[in-house]
Amino acid sequence: MNSRGYHGEFGGAFIPEILTATFDQLVDAFEKAKNDPCFWEEYVDVMSTYSCRPTPLTFAGNLTNHFKGARIYIKREDLNHTGAHKANNVMGQGLLVKRMGKHRVIAETGAGQHGVATATMAARFGFRCSIYMGEVDVDRQRPNVFWMERLGAEVIPVKEGTRILKDAINEAFRDWVTNMDDTHYVLGTACGPHPFPEIVSYFQSIIGKEARDQIMECEGKLPSRIYACVGGGSNALGIFSGFLDDGVELVGVEAGGEGVDTGRHASRLASNAGSVGVAQGYKSYFLQDRDGQMEETHSVAAGLDYVGVSPILASHRERGRIRFEAATDSEVLDALSLTIKKEGLIPALESAHAFAQAFKETPELSRDHIILINQSGRGDKDIFTIAEAFSDPGWQKFIRKKGNEYGT
């Protein structure tokens, strides 16, 4: 591997020797695909016939009137097949797997969105599929576990470490070092060793390309600000990539959890809690102690509950190109309720972080301004978490009744 994928001081490929040849093969397959003019066309074709691309850009007139600030547009990644931007990355990597001639895929998942997307891709392309998911996430994202299993994937609950996303990534790597000859690891976000950050943001850049054309078409000018939630960073890099060379202000929103000063959050770039380290194969900001041990993270949104962050985003922060903020669990639930009531849209808890930050800031801007929010996914998967957060009595009654029917 010649280029090691550095973005400023961040990135690299800190991999065990056994995987070197596998990474060389992946770098090679990706470079060839990128340089093949038919490949992007094939990708767009898959995304427009199997998923729902181009996803629409929705003008949120009611929210705009409510805040009396900038005109709010929403990029609808929730309308992808399986309900999130994860489909973009997964179908793209699926095409790479075909080119490499492998027959099995593995993936980590936090919210379960990436796992479900990978399982659909595997079903569609005829690959065997195993999904690693932290035990804590298996418990809080049951509907997605159900769908993964229905889709024929094996879901393996991870009982090691903090039992969430980062631990699922470790287990996926452990599978890969054993089975790499026939297996591709479909990493779900713009993290991990080179070339994963590049691969994932390459496929997600379709969001930004479309959004730029769409906003130019309906408004004839660029937005003033763009908001995206940041777990590992893939949906944010996807939409931001269409606007990096313009004067557009880019805002990445991390999980503030119970508040960044409570220690129970996942804010690596917006708070001072993150520091530079090397884990899970890459160098970036992590939430870690002085010794370099990774710390526990917290978010109401499983997909943002991650200890590291994309090295590409870390370098954008260093250069001041992207601003990072954090939204707390309760701000997120408020933003979610408001969006549901005003627009009839149901963002995923992850995506609702972007909405929450946008709502804090939009009143500052006049109606001449446009802001763009990336709705990375839909909230259907979160029904248990949201119902619990709102202590919904009807839902509780329903669950109790179902429990009784199943004889517990």
Next chain:
Amino acid sequence: MALETYLRNRLKKKDVLLMTHLVLGYPSLEDSFNIIEAMVEGGVDLMELQIPFTEPIADGPVIVRANQRALEGGATVGSCLHLAEHVVRTFDIPFLIMTYYNILFRYGVHDFASAMAERGLRGAIVPDLPPEEGKEYLEAMQKHDLAPILIFSPATSNDRMKYLDSFGKGFIYCVSRKGVTGADTNFSAELTSYLARCRSASRLPLAVGFGLKNKAHMEFLKGNADIAVIGSQIIRIMEQEGMAGIRNFIKRLR
């Protein structure tokens, strides 16, 4: 004496040397000391001391759990280095540090090398640090006269083995198979021919690790390699049979 010279001298008397592994702080720092003592008395030739890390990506379930328990028990980099110092002073065999790169990175790579040298440690194994990413580390190890142990795997090409060998000192750690530590290894003709490949690519003694459990495995290495590495099996025996078990186990191997 250089680590390689020590190993070559020992190899004049024994066909295969024994390197064992343990996770510092598991089940406790005190127990770690006692385990090391039992292993030295049993006749171990050198030892790798693992400083626990929350993300031990190259390790299998047994060592992963030991890492986790050690950290839960309060082991820190400082307390592990302190124990290592005590161990080096007490026992007359070479000790190496095994850990993941973030531990060195956070400590400061040069400071870590200097801390190892000050404590009389002889080298380090850092499985997630290929030489391409390890320029600073390799320089620091060189400066402090410590052995950076490089790793070969069955997926490593001959050319790459030569490249890795050019950075290595002391010995080469040959991973016996794909996968992580702990699982069973097939001691087959395939392994023999892989070790022959390693032999012709390196000027250093060869250690073989991953999946070694018993005397038969050590016998297999005779003529094919120089050092047998036993890791997960030590932890299993300690968990099942305690300290006396470890002592017997090592004696039976020798």
